[in-house]
Amino acid sequence: MIDFSKVPSPCYVMEEDLLRKNLSIIKNVSDKAGVEIILAFKSFAMWKSFPIFREYIHCSTASSLYEARLAYEEMGSKAHTYSPAYTETDFPAIMECSSHITFNSFNQFERFYPNVEKNGKDISCGIRINPEYSEVETELYNPCAPGTRFGITSDLLPPTLPKGIEGFHCHTLCESSSYDLERTLVHIEERFSGWFSQIKWLNLGGGHLMTRKDYDREHLINLLKGLKSRYPHLHIILEPGSAFTWQTGVLVSTVVDIVENRGIKTAILDVSFTCHMPDCLEMPYQPAVRGAVSETVEGKQVYRLGGNSCLSGDYMGNWSFDHELQIGERIVFEDMIHYTMVKTSMFNGIQHPSIALWTCGGELNLYRAFCYEDYRDRMS
Numbered sequence: 001m002i003d004f005s006k007v008p009s010p011c012y013v014m015e016e017d018l019l020r021k022n023l024s025i026i027k028n029v030s031d032k033a034g035v036e037i038i039l040a041f042k043s044f045a046m047w048k049s050f051p052i053f054r055e056y057i058h059c060s061t062a063s064s065l066y067e068a069r070l071a072y073e074e075m076g077s078k079a080h081t082y083s084p085a086y087t088e089t090d091f092p093a094i095m096e097c098s099s100h101i102t103f104n105s106f107n108q109f110e111r112f113y114p115n116v117e118k119n120g121k122d123i124s125c126g127i128r129i130n131p132e133y134s135e136v137e138t139e140l141y142n143p144c145a146p147g148t149r150f151g152i153t154s155d156l157l158p159p160t161l162p163k164g165i166e167g168f169h170c171h172t173l174c175e176s177s178s179y180d181l182e183r184t185l186v187h188i189e190e191r192f193s194g195w196f197s198q199i200k201w202l203n204l205g206g207g208h209l210m211t212r213k214d215y216d217r218e219h220l221i222n223l224l225k226g227l228k229s230r231y232p233h234l235h236i237i238l239e240p241g242s243a244f245t246w247q248t249g250v251l252v253s254t255v256v257d258i259v260e261n262r263g264i265k266t267a268i269l270d271v272s273f274t275c276h277m278p279d280c281l282e283m284p285y286q287p288a289v290r291g292a293v294s295e296t297v298e299g300k301q302v303y304r305l306g307g308n309s310c311l312s313g314d315y316m317g318n319w320s321f322d323h324e325l326q327i328g329e330r331i332v333f334e335d336m337i338h339y340t341m342v343k344t345s346m347f348n349g350i351q352h353p354s355i356a357l358w359t360c361g362g363e364l365n366l367y368r369a370f371c372y373e374d375y376r377d378r379m380s
Contacts, residue, residue: 004330006364007252010271010353014249014337016052016360022211022244023056029210029217030057033224035236038080040206041067043241043338047074048367049357053244059099061206061239065090068097080203080239082128082169084149086112095120102126102169102203104150106162113164124200126167127152133187134172136207140282141174154191166200168192173207175242178220181208185227193231201235208240211247242338250290251276251336251353255329256308265303266315267325272307274314275350277336278343281313290332292319305331309348346375 007013030037039053039060047070054076062068062079071079078099085104086094091112094101101116101123103109109127116123130151134144143150151170172184181204196202210217228236253271260266273280280287286294289305296302297320304317325331346352352370359365 002250002358003362003364004252004332007356008354008366008369009252009254009330010269010276010351011252011356012249012336012341012353013252013356013358013364014046014049014245015358018248019049019052019245020360022246022248023053025211025217026240026243027056029221033221033236034228035224035238037238037240039075039244040239040241041070042342043206044245045070045342046337046355046367050075062098065094065097068094072097080237091115092119095123098123100124100126100167100201100203102128102167104128105152106156109162109165113162117164124166125164126169126199126201126203127161127165128169128171129154129157129188129192131170131172131184131187131191133184135176135180135183136172136174138174138283143171157192157195161195161198165198167203168195168199168201169203169205171205171207173205175209175212176207177209178216178223181220182223185223189230196231196234199234201237202231203237203239205238206240206242208238209243209246210240211243245337247335249335249337249358251333251340253331253333253353255325255327255331257327258303258325259306264317265301266306266317267303267331268306268308269331270308270351271333271353272309272311272314272348272350273316274307274309274311275345275347276307276353277333277340278345279339280316286316287336288334289319290334292321294319296320301325307350309350311348346378349375 002013026037041060042063059077060071060075062071062081063083068079068081079097080100081094081098082102128151130153134142136142139145209215253269255267256270257268296318300320301324302318302320304315307314355368357365
């Protein structure tokens, strides 16, 4: 349990014991199903914690040059890299940092594969496919929405794949269940299994939230075993993001003022939704707050929580507390490690939360504290 008296405000704090619990679950699924599960940096890239990850997994997936470099330099292994579009400037360095490179289109493949063929020893190339099926309801996160820029539909694949394409990559899920994957696999196999004999690996992307309490992991394991039994030559890869750090940590904040307008009380915090919790506004969703109920409850003290930026919409509400909030009181937002830190900004020059690990031994390991120079250097 975190001792919040030792934690600066604002601060993201990940709990090592909760992280290790998730990593153990993921490794168990990988071992039992006989598949490779790798970390997606787009969800989590706190590289000072990578020594813990390396005890359980070996590889990661990247979507840009910087992520590929992070894999190579800090994770200690070359990345499985996919980007919607590579550039002439970045591609040589991406090859240096990648074991796998997936192309989004045949245009990109034809443009860059000659470089791989000439200089990219031991790089396995693939193409992203679009099964035209996804159960993700929020369009912002639906990679298979009509008109998507992601991947190639089956009607555009030639009977014989071009030389150099050794794998298929797809991504259709978002914090989804194994049953969502089961229904998705039906569409993938119906549309693309005719080419499976020509490839070596199949990457089923992310969105497999196998560390959620109600996730049916045995169903996932049996599903993956069944897929492997049908196509025993295929190396199956999963690259979840949220699953690794799901419910492993918090964002600690402090009430700095309380204002009231037309009967609405707002507790203004030293954090910002738009800067530090952008998914709450994009999804949108109302995060859990420790010691509060995320709705109006008669008889309780009800507050909006407001950020400290100048954006008018930098607030959410309502939360019900069993007491009146006081200036200086800590407000703890639950489950703020996955996708949150990687999407933060310094909009408005707002102080960025520190980043820390609460160790299994009950100590705070402060990885990073931010200062004015960090903001200034980003603007230079």
